Amino acid sequence: MKPRVLVLSTYYHPVLGGVEAHARQLVTWLHSHGYAVEVVTKRVDRAGLAVEEIDGVPVRRVPPAGQRKAAGKWLAIPGVLAALARLRARYDVIVCVDYRGVGVAAIAASRLFGRPVIAQGETAGVLAGAGSGSTSGLAPETALVRALKAPLRAVYRRADRIVCIGRDLEREALAAGVPRARVRYIPHGVDTNRFRPAEPGERDAIRRRHGWPLDRPVVLFVGRLSREKGVMDLLEAWRVTHRPSALLSLVGPDMTGHPWDCGGPGRAFVAAHGLGDRVRFEGPAADPAEWYRAADVFVQPSHFEALGNTAIEAMASGLPVVTSGVGGLADFCVDGENALLYEPRSAAAMARAIARLLDDPPLRGRLGEAGRCTAVERFEASTLLEAYAALIDEVAGPRR
Numbered sequence: 001m002k003p004r005v006l007v008l009s010t011y012y013h014p015v016l017g018g019v020e021a022h023a024r025q026l027v028t029w030l031h032s033h034g035y036a037v038e039v040v041t042k043r044v045d046r047a048g049l050a051v052e053e054i055d056g057v058p059v060r061r062v063p064p065a066g067q068r069k070a071a072g073k074w075l076a077i078p079g080v081l082a083a084l085a086r087l088r089a090r091y092d093v094i095v096c097v098d099y100r101g102v103g104v105a106a107i108a109a110s111r112l113f114g115r116p117v118i119a120q121g122e123t124a125g126v127l128a129g130a131g132s133g134s135t136s137g138l139a140p141e142t143a144l145v146r147a148l149k150a151p152l153r154a155v156y157r158r159a160d161r162i163v164c165i166g167r168d169l170e171r172e173a174l175a176a177g178v179p180r181a182r183v184r185y186i187p188h189g190v191d192t193n194r195f196r197p198a199e200p201g202e203r204d205a206i207r208r209r210h211g212w213p214l215d216r217p218v219v220l221f222v223g224r225l226s227r228e229k230g231v232m233d234l235l236e237a238w239r240v241t242h243r244p245s246a247l248l249s250l251v252g253p254d255m256t257g258h259p260w261d262c263g264g265p266g267r268a269f270v271a272a273h274g275l276g277d278r279v280r281f282e283g284p285a286a287d288p289a290e291w292y293r294a295a296d297v298f299v300q301p302s303h304f305e306a307l308g309n310t311a312i313e314a315m316a317s318g319l320p321v322v323t324s325g326v327g328g329l330a331d332f333c334v335d336g337e338n339a340l341l342y343e344p345r346s347a348a349a350m351a352r353a354i355a356r357l358l359d360d361p362p363l364r365g366r367l368g369e370a371g372r373c374t375a376v377e378r379f380e381a382s383t384l385l386e387a388y389a390a391l392i393d394e395v396a397g398p399r400r
Contacts, residue, residue: 003396004036006091008080010073010102012041013054016253016284017224018309019122022188023097028055029385038090040083042076069258073101084109091115093396098122099156107158116395119159121169122306124327127153127176160395165307166328186388188309189381190316197318197372198293206294217246217358220295222288222310224252227260230301230324235269236347238279241355251291253284292317296364297357303345305329312379315371320364322353332378338370
């Protein structure tokens with residue numbers, strides 16, 4: 001009999017983001033392959049249901065209610081622990097996707113109720129600070145910061161397995177003293193049938209649907225409008241790129257109320273510099289797949305990035321990628337082979353890379369084809385989800 005799985009994620013659908021998308025992908029795959037699976041997550045809408053079914057899976061939302069913000073993963077700990085206690089007869093394994101904060105409740109439940117926990121890291125610097133071999137883009141920690149974080153890191157290290165979505169996170173876990181046998185590299189995957197190059201005529205049809213011009217090159221960004229995603233750097237790079245015929249399209253939600261929000265500041269920047277006819281803010285998209293198929297260039301300008309889901313999606317769609325190459329992006333983006341890399345946080349360097357691609361259609365085609373091969377060979381979702389299921393079976397084995 002397959003183990004019963006409880007997936008814990010601070011936020012879940014309909015909240016949009018890479019962590020939430022991966023959690024839903026994992027949950028739906030497990031459910032469709034015969035695993036009994038439930039989700040525990042933080043409540044966002046006070047008027048929403050405490051328990052609902054999404055994709056055929058029960059989703060339980062715990063207090064306190066509130067929109068996505070940095071403190072949410074800590075405020076949810078009591079509610080998560082209470083839910084894990086109530087449901088302890090219904091699961092054999094806890095999978096905690098992004099274990100910052102709520103991972104404390106998962107590991108406490110693991111020890112109290114004898115259920116193994118798989119803790120999946122989504123952010124660099126949680127288990128250890130940036131070391132000499134780090135590509136995370138994070139600044140090194142001071143001795144005081146290390147001392148303050150040490151007790152919490154000791155709790156996280158007690159997880160039965162640490163899943164690392166990037167090689168930098170894997171190096172971090174090992175540097176933190178987690179035994180090699182408990183560390184697994186399993187990156188997020190993409191459905192390369194869903195994220196694919198456009199078929200003949202499809203590009204123009206998508207552009208008409210979204211109001212994009214048919215005769216102008218479009219540079220695309222997909223992600224939260226957040227400072228660490230490099231949104232303000234991208235807008236400054238676009239200002240100095242001097243390609244009046246080209247359009248920059250930003251697809252993703254504002255981070256309303258978050259100190260890193262770039263939605264309002266980004267729109268103010270565009271207005272102040274007279275870029276209104278060259279920049280569009282599209283808002284969030286429940287399914288971004290078709291946006292990639294209609295664009296000409298994709299930009300991933302993050303300051304730090306555990307993996308870089310949207311860059312993989314763009315590659316799978318045959319879209320040439322310009323990226324800062326930090327963190328997990330360095331695992332699969334090779335400058336001049338399947339992407340163009342530039343110096344992180346440098347708007348001028350980003351502008352040069354974007355201009356180079358806009359001016360060189362053959363290079364766009366070559367990088368797009370190579371990127372598609374990278375996505376298919378290394379990030380096919382079904383293969384990686386099978387590996388995740390095998391890990392769940394492994395940790396549940398002794399209990400079963």
